[in-house]
Amino acid sequence: MNFAHIFTDIPILIVLTLFVGSVIFCITKYTYVNKNIKIFVNFLQNFKKSDLNFRFKEIDEWMSNNGYVASAWQEFKNTLVFSESVALKGQGEDELMYQDVSSTVHNIQTTVDPSYFFNEETLVLSKYNAGFMGAIPTILTGCGPLFTFLNIATAFGKIDFSTQERTIASVAGLMSSMQVAALVSVFAVGACLIFTFMEKIIFNLLCHRPASKAIDLMGKLFDNVSSEKFLFELLRETKIQNNSVTNLVSTMPNQFKMALNAGIASNLVPYLENLIFGINQMNKQLKETAKSGGDSVDDLF
Numbered sequence: 001m002n003f004a005h006i007f008t009d010i011p012i013l014i015v016l017t018l019f020v021g022s023v024i025f026c027i028t029k030y031t032y033v034n035k036n037i038k039i040f041v042n043f044l045q046n047f048k049k050s051d052l053n054f055r056f057k058e059i060d061e062w063m064s065n066n067g068y069v070a071s072a073w074q075e076f077k078n079t080l081v082f083s084e085s086v087a088l089k090g091q092g093e094d095e096l097m098y099q100d101v102s103s104t105v106h107n108i109q110t111t112v113d114p115s116y117f118f119n120e121e122t123l124v125l126s127k128y129n130a131g132f133m134g135a136i137p138t139i140l141t142g143c144g145p146l147f148t149f150l151n152i153a154t155a156f157g158k159i160d161f162s163t164q165e166r167t168i169a170s171v172a173g174l175m176s177s178m179q180v181a182a183l184v185s186v187f188a189v190g191a192c193l194i195f196t197f198m199e200k201i202i203f204n205l206l207c208h209r210p211a212s213k214a215i216d217l218m219g220k221l222f223d224n225v226s227s228e229k230f231l232f233e234l235l236r237e238t239k240i241q242n243n244s245v246t247n248l249v250s251t252m253p254n255q256f257k258m259a260l261n262a263g264i265a266s267n268l269v270p271y272l273e274n275l276i277f278g279i280n281q282m283n284k285q286l287k288e289t290a291k292s293g294g295d296s297v298d299d300l301f
Contacts, residue, residue: 022195
């Protein structure tokens with residue numbers, strides 16, 4: 001068997017070239033995905049769930065500027081529910097006091113599971129032509145019957161029965177072409193099996209595992225709260241606030257009365273007592289003066 005002739009045959013050469021090009025394309029794309037997912041994972045590992053309220057701006061800027069995850073982040077950010085907390089100025093210029101408005105929500109939460117936006121589809125499959133990658137085994141397999149029947153048709157067209165010598169030579173050429181035609185199918189099916197096996201292993205090592213880690217980190221970083229639970233918490237907080245307002249309004253008259261009585265008792269009563277004491281003293285003095293003035297008039301007469 002002339003292996004040099006076999007490997008230089010155009011159909012077999014086309015199948016081998018397609019196989020090598022597919023492997024290079026696969027490794028290149030999966031390496032690109034692996035590199036970006038590792039960068040994403042290393043960034044997420046720098047944050048904890050308790051840091052979100054204070055470092056969310058840092059996360060938002062990095063995610064928005066990273067083209068690999070920017071589109072998924074923008075959609076995911078619309079589902080976030082921020083903790084009901086306010087930053088109040090303290091006595092110092094740089095002193096901040098954080099006060100929780102709600103006792104039920106303490107961290108940034110999401111109403112949709114993060115895996116809906118950050119999944120294998122958005123982190124891996126959408127970053128290269130996944131449809132073409134999946135069609136490569138079919139293309140390799142299809143090249144086998146295509147070139148096999150093409151070789152057979154070409155070989156049958158070259159048969160010459162005009163003379164005995166030409167008949168023997170054409171039949172020998174037919175058998176050689178049939179051998180190459182059969183080998184084309186063997187190479188095509190073999191290339192398909194090898195590529196499928198390699199692609200699954202490379203995809204699992206370079207893409208699936210890092211993507212699963214990134215999805216797990218996103219799930220641990222953001223608490224997932226359903227829309228129904230969020231509305232229930234909102235209704236609960238509203239009822240609590242309404243009850244507080246009702247109690248405040250109902251107790252306000254009594255508190256006002258108590259405050260007024262306390263104000264009168266502490267300020268007005270002492271003032272009136274002093275005023276009455278002064279009037280009594282003045283009245284006593286006038287009586288004494290009037291009494292002493294009447295004796296002088298009686299002496300004149």
